[in-house]
Amino acid sequence: DFTASEPKWLKIWETSQTGTPPAADSDKSPVFSMVIPPPNITGSLHMGHALDNVLPDYFVRHALMTGKHTLRVPGTDHAGIATQFVVEKNLKTKGIDRNSLSRQEFEVILKDWAQTTKSDILNQLVGLGCLFDFTRTRFTMDEMCSSAVFEAFSSLYKEGLIYKGPRIITWCTRCGSALSDLELEWEEKTGSLWHISYPIIGGDSIIVATTRPETMLGDSAVAVHPEDDRYKNLIGKKVTLPLVGREIPIIADYRVDKEFGTGAVKVTPAHDQLDWAIGQDHDLPLYQVIGENGRMTDQVPNRYFDATTSLARTQVVKDLEAQGLLIKEEKHKNSVGVCYRCSNIVEPLVSNQWFLRIAPLRDAALKAFERGEPRFYPENWGQIYYKWLSGLKDWCLSRQIIWGHRIPIWYCPGMTSTPPDAPSRINDTITGCPPICSQKKPISCPTCGKSGDFVQDTDVLDTWFSSGLWPMSVFGWPAKTVDFERFYPTSLMVTGYDILYLWVARMVMFGLHFTGKVPFKNVYLHGLIRDNKGRKMSKSLGNVVDPRGIQKEMGTDVLRFAMLQGAHPGRDMIASPDAFTGAKNFVTKVWNASRFIKLECEKAGSTPRSSLTHPSDFWIASSINATIAYMDEQMRELESANALRRLYDSFWGDFCDWYLEIAKLRLAQGPRDAVLGNLTALLERYLKLLQPAVPFVTHEIYENLKSLFHADRPLAACAWPEPLGVSTAQQETAAAWWATFCGIVTEIRTLRNDLGFAPKDTCNVSLSGIDDGTMKDAYLIEGLTHCKIVTDGVYGLAIRRPVLSGKAEVALLIDSGRDLSKEKQKLSLELTSTAGAIGRIQMNLANTAFTERAPKDILQKEIDRLAGLEKKRAKLADYLKQLDGVV
């Protein structure tokens, strides 16, 4: 029921501006700033988004507690193609065809969609309990971000880094737009490899192999490897292109693979990347035979005109066969590119598009990486990033869709050119006045002075263009704002490794180019969320876990803790329903333990002071100190999972299972104040350590106990705990006490279980080989094991067990009639394994290589161990003999 308080805390964090840095001049604390990976406005948030936000929030909350001023900027991404695709689909269900709408009408619908979806997403982000500064919420198409986009485009344009021209690009015929190389996915398909005979003028023929026979209609050459002996003598001859009749040359190019197919390849510069490159170098003519609609153009013989590519393929094959030119058809596996959003098969074709010359940006990023910026977690992703950057080519910036930042280029009405809206983009060359780069419609042409109806380019920018500017644009760049000065570059970027290239690399390049600084010092790449079968989550598989479902059912803390506990940098994470069980149990445990302490303190009616007196106090203090040290170490490596596992163990395994149980007995026994004081003080520390992971439940507890804690602020604003003052000597004493105490208790419990004592039965135990200090705690041992420690008396049998390599001994005193077979078996098993261990050590010690070369401390350790084990073995043998006599 503590989950009911979530809305209350969300409100308190918001109104108290927890996590929002104070005004710039008020304090000089170091700043920890982050920007959100802006979710697409395509729907609701899924598990990946939850991870994108919970993980950074853990670091933000931790940073806040360690005295930093934190800022995390929230926002959303307009997500060009993705959003338009979803909205089009949505319209379709209402029976509306997007093509029946004007650009303006469609824009209105898109804006409406953006408005509602945006607020849905932001609401969901709020619910995750992340410390965002919502007064700084941004959207990639809002005014601030748009002006950054314009500034970036125009300055790149002025530098000559942006150009427009016909190039081979990837085209999605469904979306009707160009795509960048990164927006492709590859699917393995089994198709055919056709061998086609091209007749050589002057006799003979050459056989080419192709997977796409329909593109032969656009061939402008046949290429062979210059050192291929089979074809050397044919280079320079001409062939007649079947079905078309065109004469095309046989050329030589090193990029041809002699081993593949027949070693001769048809060259279709307009519809293949490699052929384009060969065509460029050999100055081959272009024949655009496939149009942007995915059908054959008028560049082909009439009988194929307007056929779909697959229809044309069938027809071409049939016709070749009829002419006896089809030599063979063999099965062939190859990959086909599909659109990453709509999964439609894409066509490589030549189109007039806007490009960004990447070389200078890329080289700056490479140099930055060489001097260690940014630093990657996990480290190995840095190499992957570097390698990818090294081979990076120009970026196709333009998209032929509606939803996005329109290219800020205007055409002078006086210019003589194909208008930018022309149906085919191939010959869209501009003559006359150069285009004008301007955010608003120009009044007059700076070249010819004419005024009139300037036409804006119809294309919009790739959505990743604005995403790439995100860490700058959210702070108001290009304006020299206070925020920009203060928060840029950001401290840490957390995002999935799947968008390393699409996003992270581009942010780095833009950041360096425009500000000279890498936009973040560190990059944490998290893995993907998978289902319990290790599959990626997808709607079509129906295996999507909705974070809201978990939140509603078990609480946001459970969602957060489960994710944080499973998140290792760069590693995928399994999110099956029972992955949340452990987290749920833990959160409940925290709540219950706190409730116990609260109840006890209320009984006392005072606010007791903490003071460490009992060995158990020093022991638990050491446990917490070690936990804090370990957590700090792991946090430096951004290993939330390891940090939290340790905290989990300390809290549950040490504090709840042992310290609290001991405390109960101490409370019953004697002076309560110190015990209660310690319980509260320790709980407070745990709450602080837990807060970044499970803020709701810890805040609620802290609030409930605030009079005990003397709390004057929300938990999130408290300082990260320093280690408790425990001297080394105290720690060592406590550790020794703990080893004996825990050993005795555990052995007694085990004996009870093995001998079949009912939990309610009290049994008699005698202890030997222990010091007076431990004897003082006899009542604790009795309480924890439900036994009575006796020093005299007559019993039938003493079932004995060694503790700690035989230094101490417990004996369970029984009358008779118990089944001893289990105990015998256990003792002999332990005897065997002890003997084995002894044997190994003896062998080791007899080995001069070991005694000479091993470090002294290791050697001494082994000698001590051997002594202990031998003592233990003697006892075990003795016990066993005794038992054997009983039968």
Add this chain to the structure above:
RNA sequence: GGGCACAUAGCUCAGCUGGUUAGAGCGACCGCCUUACACGCGGUAGGUCAGAGGUUCAAAUCCUCUUGUGCCCACCA
């Protein structure tokens, strides 16, 4: 074709700058509704650390190879 990662208990994963008899959670088994908690407590079982070599006094940990799995990149026409 190139590269990266992973392979540890039935499942999900820690441990890996080499050094006790390899750990946790979930699941399984036995016993307990003990007044914070059955979302719990106590106990038990379960692993030749993928395989083969090598380095070393000593390898889950370092090196090499093999096998299997996942992912990324690539102009296999």
